[in-house]
Amino acid sequence: MTEKDERKPRDFAARPAKEQQEFIDNTWCEHCLKENLGLVEPEEYELSGVIFIEGKCKQCAKIVVTELTDEEF
């Protein structure tokens, strides 16, 4: 399991509040099969050059990962 080692934590809290809110609101939960349920405890990290926001679904509390593409870093 080397994947975990390659995760480089980024500072989600350093993003502007408005941006943070957007990431928290715009989610897709593959467990609930619903979008925009919301996220708790968001964490940001980089893996293989891709930025991810990971948190827990507000509804089912399972892990939800959002991949950031074409976003400014």
Ligand SMILES: [Zn+2]
């Ligand atoms: Zn869910």
